[in-house]
Amino acid sequence: MNGLILSGSVLATGAAATGALVWRYRVVRQGRYRQLAAGRPAMVESRPARFQLDDGLAATREAFRQNLIARTDKALCPETFARARKEALEVVPRVERSYVPAHKQGGTISYEAMHELAPACLAIYHAPALRAWLSDVIGEPVFPTADYDQSSCSMLVYDRDGDHIGWHYDHNFYRGRHFTVLISLVNQSASGGPSASQLQQQAKDGTERTFDTAEDTLVLFEGARVRHRATPTVDGDLRIILSMTFATDPRTGVVKEVARRVKDTAFFGLRALWD
């Protein structure tokens, strides 16, 4: 009996100590996110992102209205694209690799890491002009998603044979509608053409569409309602996508927040549970 009481007491003490450590860690992380947010405006203003999105706006709006997915060529002005592409090439050695059997394989640069490694790409994400264009195409105002959501603005790096992600819908962890914006920064093969990896959408009737993701192409879609995948790269390919998420209401709730963290372990490992 005494042994049981002792074991119970040891367990309770251990649980309390673990809880205190996790709480302390969360306080430190929240301080870190506040610090990143405070430094961001100056970072963004010193690297103004410029776009050339207005060509074919009506057609893009109509395509999105019909299919909840649309693409446009030459999204960034040459100087902005060149700066972002240079950052993309430089981050390759710093990616976090992840592998989920039969579903995904590839490298990622998290939102937090983007502040250090890719400030020009961060400036694209936070550019008022991009948000205004997206809101116009979507038909309602959208906003950047949470500072602690490591997928808010990230780099997806496919640089090994077989990097891909299988068919899926994106989970929406926010109160409002949730959108993904992909800008292709690098898309090349060993022979000089585009990589073998293709962005595809599967319609409700099973038909598949392939979206040209040549460099500087932008694709916008509502991932929770559009089934999509990226087919595998082959040896010698390099495909780097700037991935950004927006929401009509970027607030979240406790249950959705826990679900988002579990999802993010597939990209950023177990640290996503408590970061």
Ligand SMILES: [Fe+2]
């Ligand atoms: Fe997705």
